[in-house]
Amino acid sequence: MAIINGLIGDFGKYHLWLCFIIFPNKLGAAFHQMSIIFLAPPPVYYCPNNKSCCDEPVYDKSQYKRTIVMEWNLICGNAWLKDLTQMAFQFGVLSGSLLFGIASDKYGRRPALIVSIVLEVFSGIVTSFLPDFWSFTIVRMFLGASVGGVMVVGFVIVMEYVGKCRDMVAAAYHVPFTVGYMLLALFGYYIRDYVILQLSISLVNIVLLVYICILPESPRWLLAKQKTTAAIQLLEHVAKINNKPVDEIALKVELYQLEHIRQKRGSFIDLFRTPNLRKNILVMSFTWLVCSYCFYGVTYYISHLAGDVYVNVIASGTVIFMSCFIAMPLIKFMKRRTLLVMSHVLSGFCLLTIAVMPVGRISVGFGCLGLLFTQMVFIISYLYCSEMFPTVVHNAAVGICSMMARLGSMLAPFVADFGEFGEWCPPVAFGIMPIIAAALGLLLPETKDCQLMLTIEEGEAFGRNQSSRRTENNASIGIT
Known part of the structure; x- marks a missing residue:
């Protein structure tokens, strides 16, 4: 409106x-x-x-x-x-x-x-x-x-x-x-x-x-x-x-x-009826799951990783705080897919690095960097998801992705306790997932500067003929 x-x-x-x-x-x-x-x-x-x-x-x-x-x-x-x-x-x-x-x-x-x-x-x-x-x-x-x-x-x-x-x-x-x-x-x-x-x-x-x-x-x-x-x-x-x-x-x-x-409203079923929309909602759902899984799991894991728990929490919180302001100009100037994939890869690299180094300040530092990039994925995902799906199924798409994010946060505490099987287990379990999400993210269409869609038909065609859809448009986002 x-x-x-x-x-x-x-x-x-x-x-x-x-x-x-x-x-x-x-x-x-x-x-x-x-x-x-x-x-x-x-x-x-x-x-x-x-x-x-x-x-x-x-x-x-x-x-x-x-x-x-x-x-x-x-x-x-x-x-x-x-x-x-x-x-x-x-x-x-x-x-x-x-x-x-x-x-x-x-x-x-x-x-x-x-x-x-x-x-x-x-x-x-x-x-x-x-x-x-x-x-x-x-x-x-x-x-x-x-x-x-x-x-x-x-x-x-x-x-x-x-x-x-x-x-x-x-x-x-x-x-x-x-x-x-x-x-x-x-x-x-x-x-x-x-x-x-x-x-x-x-x-x-x-x-x-x-x-x-x-x-x-x-x-x-x-x-x-x-x-x-x-x-x-x-x-x-x-x-x-x-x-x-x-x-x-x-x-x-x-x-x-x-x-x-x-406008006739769609339902979540419409997101799975056609191949292009089905691919997009499945990839975005997995992206949200990985975001929440890594964010909540890694924050809990690195808070007790080494050193003072209070210092660790403030350090990781400060890094996450910085990520919000780093993301703002990047969202303005970078393509959505590029930023999403890049953040996933860097997050996964930082978390996997923890598995091969001794526990200490350096491992906490890499954990904090992993959180920074995970938080950036969170921020871009809200915007990206809202631009990718047509208005009639927008709320359904965000609702499904939000559910998957909560599923990730429910799994995270159990994975964070994998350390009893070996110190390398939690960072590997967390680090692999962003790499997989990055690979799947390459399948998503680019939405920056594209006209927002209204109908299921437009949503299904989106990504196949993007060159004809480029236009100056400010993104509109919401969540229910």
Whole structure:
């Protein structure tokens, strides 16, 4: 709906204010997504009679006073349970992304995000006081669902307001997450008890309850749902703040609603009916899976690789933070496919290098570089996926890719613990996947400066005759 940005501008004072209130919710998302690093760090313990496993181990509490591993003896035969709790959390993120995405389409972006925030605060606090592993894991799964809703719906709201500079705003949207990841190291450093840590990172999010009073609805959603009067009032309010004329907003919106022909929506099945679209969605789905698999797995792995865990987290967080700003100019000037394949190859090379060198600062450095390129793949994938598929199946395509990303994050903790089979196992298991994804990425069409598609027919033909489709066009991206 280009009419909206024609009336309120592409990026003005109101857009800046909206980013200011929406972006901080990514801090809480990072706290909960990455908190497993300090909730369940590798334990140091010994058993009576020099046994390797026992029912009542004595834990070394010089670094951590209490973790979920110590609390419920998640060692030896039960060690897999600490990975299960993170897998359940990521399954919650997957479910929340889908359910709150559907709810935001049906009931509105504003109520969906508010419910997500309320659930995040409530479930986060409750998780802090649960007495046993299974209740902790189940409630934390609901916490994951709220995090999925917060990330997805918040992104949707911002993208549905912003105009031509969406690619830059989309890249900037990842910045608060990396800041939250680095701040988590400070929480973990000063709070060595998992109960207090979980409670602290949950209470921080209470400030987001202000959304109940100040969060606006999406004008695009209002127009799509034929709530024309409410849309006009909102657009006039935004236009005034952005110093845009408001006199003809009502007339233009009403004429648009009368003239607009509703495009028939496609479904996820349409993505698999024809060979070209099927190839594109399968390759992109694998790309998203590899991104999430490497990002969450490697962050957990290198945080405990060598040296001080807090320094490692801040170092890797700083590198990921830098990747957001490195990606911005590259997205503007480089081709999508070239940037995607290059980032995958460099990520895989860095991770595989860890396997052949001794554990130490250099291996941590290569791990951080691997994360930098993995994060760049994440950023370009959001944009690339949205340009590659026609409007009628855009949401379905992003939804499928998002599901695959969550599947990757569910597998990651188990792979990160492959170190018990050999120090080389985790970096090899992580490093091979980006190389495979890079090879498959060569099969994708180039989308930079190409006109966005509307129909399934255009999507199926896309990539076969790109030379006839080149045009100056600003990318439009969104996620539901």
